[in-house]
Amino acid sequence: MSSEILRIENLKKNFKSPDGSEIEVLKGVDLSLFKGESASLRGESGAGKTTFLNIAACLETPSSGGVYWDGLKVDGLSNSKQAKLRSSYMGFVFQSYCLVPELNALENVLFAARIAGNFNKKTVSRAKEILEKVGLSGRMSHMPHQMSGGERQRVAIARAILNRPKVIFADEPTGNLDENTGIEVMDMLLDLCEVEDTALLLITHNPDFARRTSRNLVLKSGRIVEE
Amino acid sequence: MKWWLYIAVKQLFPTGRIISFFTLVSILGVALGVLALFGTQSVMNGFHNEIGVKLVDTGGQITLEAGGRVIAGKNAEILFDKLKNNPEVERVEKVARGSVMMINGNTPAYPVLRSYDTITNNCALPIKEKNFVSWGDIDELDDDSVILGIGVANRIGASKGDVVEVYAPTMLERLSKNEVPMPVKLEVAGFLNTGFSDVDKNVALVSLRRMQDLYSLGKGFHSYVLKLKDGVDETAFAKQLNADVLNGDVRAYTWLTGNEAFLRVIATEKVMMSVIIMLIIIVASFSICSSLYTTVLRKTKEIGLSVAMGARPFQIALCYCVQGFIIGFLGALAGILLTFLLLENRAAIVEFIVGRETLEQFYHFSSLPVLYDLKDALRACLFAVVLCTLAGFLPALRASRLKASEAMRNE
Numbered sequence: 001m002s003s004e005i006l007r008i009e010n011l012k013k014n015f016k017s018p019d020g021s022e023i024e025v026l027k028g029v030d031l032s033l034f035k036g037e038s039a040s041l042r043g044e045s046g047a048g049k050t051t052f053l054n055i056a057a058c059l060e061t062p063s064s065g066g067v068y069w070d071g072l073k074v075d076g077l078s079n080s081k082q083a084k085l086r087s088s089y090m091g092f093v094f095q096s097y098c099l100v101p102e103l104n105a106l107e108n109v110l111f112a113a114r115i116a117g118n119f120n121k122k123t124v125s126r127a128k129e130i131l132e133k134v135g136l137s138g139r140m141s142h143m144p145h146q147m148s149g150g151e152r153q154r155v156a157i158a159r160a161i162l163n164r165p166k167v168i169f170a171d172e173p174t175g176n177l178d179e180n181t182g183i184e185v186m187d188m189l190l191d192l193c194e195v196e197d198t199a200l201l202l203i204t205h206n207p208d209f210a211r212r213t214s215r216n217l218v219l220k221s222g223r224i225v226e227e
Numbered sequence: 228m229k230w231w232l233y234i235a236v237k238q239l240f241p242t243g244r245i246i247s248f249f250t251l252v253s254i255l256g257v258a259l260g261v262l263a264l265f266g267t268q269s270v271m272n273g274f275h276n277e278i279g280v281k282l283v284d285t286g287g288q289i290t291l292e293a294g295g296r297v298i299a300g301k302n303a304e305i306l307f308d309k310l311k312n313n314p315e316v317e318r319v320e321k322v323a324r325g326s327v328m329m330i331n332g333n334t335p336a337y338p339v340l341r342s343y344d345t346i347t348n349n350c351a352l353p354i355k356e357k358n359f360v361s362w363g364d365i366d367e368l369d370d371d372s373v374i375l376g377i378g379v380a381n382r383i384g385a386s387k388g389d390v391v392e393v394y395a396p397t398m399l400e401r402l403s404k405n406e407v408p409m410p411v412k413l414e415v416a417g418f419l420n421t422g423f424s425d426v427d428k429n430v431a432l433v434s435l436r437r438m439q440d441l442y443s444l445g446k447g448f449h450s451y452v453l454k455l456k457d458g459v460d461e462t463a464f465a466k467q468l469n470a471d472v473l474n475g476d477v478r479a480y481t482w483l484t485g486n487e488a489f490l491r492v493i494a495t496e497k498v499m500m501s502v503i504i505m506l507i508i509i510v511a512s513f514s515i516c517s518s519l520y521t522t523v524l525r526k527t528k529e530i531g532l533s534v535a536m537g538a539r540p541f542q543i544a545l546c547y548c549v550q551g552f553i554i555g556f557l558g559a560l561a562g563i564l565l566t567f568l569l570l571e572n573r574a575a576i577v578e579f580i581v582g583r584e585t586l587e588q589f590y591h592f593s594s595l596p597v598l599y600d601l602k603d604a605l606r607a608c609l610f611a612v613v614l615c616t617l618a619g620f621l622p623a624l625r626a627s628r629l630k631a632s633e634a635m636r637n638e
Contacts, residue, residue, distance in 0.1 A: 054632040059535060080539055087537025094635060098532040100234070102241035114230035115536045143243055171635075 004071070005089075005166045005199055006033040006056060011065035013051055025051055027222030028065070033167060038193060038200040040210035043219035049203045052219065053169050056201070057090055058082040070166075087116040091160030091168040091198070093189070095175035097152040099144040099159075105131060105151075106140040109158045116163050123162065130158040134188050150181035154188060161192050167199040174209065186212065230538070231546040238522070238546075239553055249522070250554065253515050257558020257615060260508035261607050262565045267504055268603040269570060271497035273596030278493065281423035282482050284359075285430075287320075287351045287452035288461050291468070291479045298477065299447030309472060310451060315459045320344060320351040321448040323438040328394040329431070330410070331383035338379045338431045340393075342438035342448070345369055351452040354419075354432075362387050363417020370437045372416035378428030380418050389415045395441040411441060451477075508611050515554055516618035519547055523622045530626050531634025544627035551619020552612060559608035570597045 013026040025048035033039060043049050054060035056067060058074055067075040069089055074082065091112070099108045106127055113123040131140055134154040144152055153173060160168050170189060174182030186209050193200045202213055210216050216227040228236075239250040246254075291310075292298075298321075310319040323342040328335055343350055345368055354365050360374055368374055373393070375385055385391055390412050398408035413433065421427055439445065455461055461481045468479040483490065523530070530543055569576065577595045 050635075051632075054635075057535065059630075059632040059635075083534070083537045083539050085537075086535060090535075092532065092535045094528075094532070096528060098528050098635075100237070100529055102234075102237045102247075104242050107237070107242060111230070111234075112536055114233055115533065115538050117230075119230075143241075 003035050004032050005035055005069065007031070007066075007068040007071075008056060009066045009068070011052070011055060011067070012063045013048065013055060013060075014063045024222060026055075026062075029219075029222070029224050031056075031217070031224055033199050033201060035166065036194070036197040036199060037215065038190065038202065038213040039215040039217055040202045040204055040213040041217045041219060041224070042204060042207070042210050047219045048222065049219050050171055052224075053171055053201065053203060057092070057169055058086060087112075088163065089166045091163065091165035093153070093156050093160045093168060093170040093173045095172035097144070097149070097156045097176075099152055099155055101144050104141045104143050105136055105147065105155045108144070108155050109162055112159045112162045118163070127158065127162055130161060130192075131155070133192065134158050148181075149177050150185055153177060153185050157185070157189050157192065161196055161198065164196060165198060167201060168193060169201050169203075171203045172205070173202070174204070174206065182206070182209070229542075229545075231542045232549055234533075235546045235549040235553065239550055249518050253511070253518065253554045253615075254558045254561055256511035256514060257508065257555055257611050258561035258565055260504070260511050261559050261562020261611050262569065263504045263507050264501060264610070265563060265604055265607040266566045266570060267500050268497060268607070269566065269597050269599050270595060271493065271500065272598035272600050272603065275490070275493050275497070276598045277596035278490070279482075281421065281426075282486050284353055284357065285421050285423050285426040286482055286485065287322075288455050289453040289465050289468075289479055289481050290485060291451040291453070291473070291477050292449065293477045295449075296476075297444055297447040297449065298451070299445060303447070306473075306477065307451065310453060315456055315464055316453055317456045318349060318351050318454040320349055320452045321435065322351075322450050322452045323435060323442060323444055323448040325438070325442050325449075326396065327441065329379070329383060330392045330394075331385045331389060334383040336379050336383045338376060338429055340373075340431050340433050340438055340441065342435040343368055343374075343432045345434040345436070351454040357421075359419055359421050360417045361420045365417070365432075367416040368432060368434060369416075370434045370440075371412075371414060372433075373413040374417045374419050374432040375415055376427040376430045377418045377420045378424060379431055380415070382428070385415050387415050387417065391415060393441065397441065397443045400443075411437070413437070505610065508614055511558070512551075512555075512614040512618040515551060515615055516621055519550060519619055519622035520625065523547065523626045526626075527629060527634045530629050531631040534629070534631035535635065540627040543629070544623035547623035547626050548616055548619040551623075552616040555612035555615025555618075556608075558615065559611040562611065563604055563608065567599075573597065 008029055008031040011026050011029040012024065015023045015025060017023050029052060041049055051060065055062050058067065062075055066073050069085060074085060100111060103111060109127040109131060110119060110123065113119040128140065131137060134157060136151060136154055139147060139151060173189060174185055177185060189200070190212060200213065202209065204210055217224050218227055240246055307319065307321065310316055321344065324339055326337060327340050328337055343365065354360060363374065365374065373391065383391065392410035392412055394408065394410050401408045419427060419430060419432060435448070439447065455464060462483065465479040465481045473479060533543060573595045
């Protein structure tokens with residue numbers, strides 16, 4: 001059995017609606033994610049998938065419950081420690097790519113290493129290797145506006161994997177792509193996670209993509225159920 | 228390089244382009260402000276310095292007067308010797324001066340005659356050293372000749388060799404005795420051209436003996452004028468003279484005291500102009516603040532991503548503050564360079580804008596004087612850099628307070 005990386009216990013999250021009443025989005029979510037494991041999370045729009053991801057990534061605080069990384073409760077840590085945790089444990093891929101427009105493809109990938117404070121010759125060669133793996137060896141010096149959506153998302157994936165995170169959170173990574181490009185990007189993401197032995201939590205609406213992960217989770221009525 | 232510095236530099240100078248439009252415009256705005264500020268200060272310093280030099284050259288460093296009374300007698304000679312033997316004094320001159328009416332043909336003028344000791348050739352002013360006499364020589368001056376200020380000569384249409392008639396106020400005494408006052412006839416031996424139009428238009432030089440004769444001074448005179456040796460503090464020297472050497476009758480004052488009001492006007496003018504021009508840099512910093520704020524709004528998702536990847540809020544803030552600093556620093560640098568470029572080519576620019584006559588008429592100079600002061604340059608740069616850094620502070624604050632979870636949802 002692989003070691004547990006992320007554990008979420010009885011996670012609840014309430015929001016205040018404009019009329020002042022409380023809306024309970026997450027009503028006691030439990031989840032464990034293990035090393036190298038891939039899991040998909042589906043659910044209707046507004047079900048709280050992104051909120052769940054944000055809390056798991058320490059970008060939002062839960063109303064109650066616990067978030068544990070490598071057995072350590074992290075939701076009460078200082079901002080600085082949470083930031084350090086994110087830079088070393090997590091990688092992110094978003095629907096809108098979020099590349100820095102002033103940087104070329106290679107510089108965008110290396111941005112993750114700069115923030116984590118481990119920018120050096122080794123990370124530069126690793127960034128190049130990853131870009132080659134995702135089929136962008138000839139596009140390293142290209143700027144984001146000179147690349148297609150699929151290429152941009154591949155750069156974003158390379159950036160997410162660069163620091164060898166333990167988990168990659170991918171929030172609708174194919175949402176802005178056509179079907180074929182979406183499949184290509186998903187192939188790449190799953191392959192890389194497997195090769196790098198990185199866990200993946202994929203938020204998607206696409207059941208086909210969801211089926212390709214080892215666990216299929218659905219967020220329904222504020223709780224996660226396994227299909 | 229820290230990532231926030233790296234991103235700040237990259238946002239200003241993106242990969243594949245030399246400079247972004249925002250950076251270029253912002254740097255230019257700051258540069259123009261610094262140019263206006265440092266340029267104006269340098270010109271005002273130049274005016275101040277040039278006027279100071281002209282005032283000393285034409286009026287002397289230190290003047291000793293007896294409250295308008297004539298200085299004469301044995302004590303005057305003793306004091307003269309004391310001053311002459313003072314180790315800090317380079318030259319001391321007895322000077323008599325006063326207004327006269329001068330006529331050439333039927334054209335009158337009312338210049339001030341200043342004496343020049345033709346016997347000792349001892350003069351506290353650098354008339355010989357700076358070649359103030361043109362179309363003649365100061366050595367040609369004798370008791371029967373006059374060196375006219377070039378402006379005086381122009382006014383009465385006098386040329387070299389012409390004979391002008393001079394009437395002194397003391398001649399009125401003869402009228403009261405029913406005598407007809409006869410003018411003194413003096414031959415024009417040359418022209419005084421100091422470059423300080425106030426003097427050139429109003430002063431003429433005659434020998435000390437002629438001046439004593441015109442004003443019935445006997446062996447007396449009106450003042451001692453001193454030139455001190457290089458490096459001697461004139462203010463301290465005058466103070467020491469008044470305290471230790473002079474009695475209450477004769478008082479010493481420096482050219483700074485003698486022209487205090489005039490010099491204060493120039494100093495005040497410099498301060499006022501600097502304050503007004505500082506507004507340009509303030510306006511530029513507001514524009515930078517506004518543009519950076521827009522950038523922060525535009526880059527909400529990128530900022531959110533940076534936080535998600537492990538960036539701390541203070542690092543996000545530094546990223547935008549540093550951009551303000553870089554713009555301010557480069558703008559200040561460009562402003563200083565532009566100032567040098569512009570002021571080193573000022574002759575053509577001034578001629579084109581106001582014309583040389585205006586400069587001579589109102590400021591007494593034939594060319595625009597400039598004096599660069601390192602302190603002024605540093606102050607202008609510091610002002611620009613601090614303001615621009617502060618301009619980045621507000622956007623930085625906004626960026627650092629962005630919550631990644633909300634930023635990533637931002638549409």
